[in-house]
Amino acid sequence: MTGTVSQVEWAQRIRRQVNDDFNRVAASFRVVADRQTNERRADTEAILDILEDKRTEVMSNERAGYFIHDWQEINDQVRQLIFHDPRYKAIKNNRPARRR
Numbered sequence: 001m002t003g004t005v006s007q008v009e010w011a012q013r014i015r016r017q018v019n020d021d022f023n024r025v026a027a028s029f030r031v032v033a034d035r036q037t038n039e040r041r042a043d044t045e046a047i048l049d050i051l052e053d054k055r056t057e058v059m060s061n062e063r064a065g066y067f068i069h070d071w072q073e074i075n076d077q078v079r080q081l082i083f084h085d086p087r088y089k090a091i092k093n094n095r096p097a098r099r100r
Contacts, residue, residue: 003064
C-alpha cells in the first residue's frame, strides 16, 4: 500500500472494515437467495457476482488515501456500489412488479 507509514496503518484498519462490510452485505443477500424461487435466486446470485466484482475492484486499490478519504465513514457504500452498477439496473428493469 502506498502512503506514509501512518496513512498505511490507518488505511489497513479501514480496509479490514471495508472487507467486513462486503462480507455483511454478501451474507444478507445469501439469506435472501436461500428463500427465493429459482428465477429470483438467479437474479440474487447475479447480484452476488456484482458484489464480488466490486469487492475485487475496491480491495485491489493500493492507495492509502483512497481508503482514508472514500471509506473512512462506512455507511452504505457497498450497497450503493451494487445499486449503481449497470448490471444491477438491468436486473431490476427486467423484474416484474412485486405482488403485495
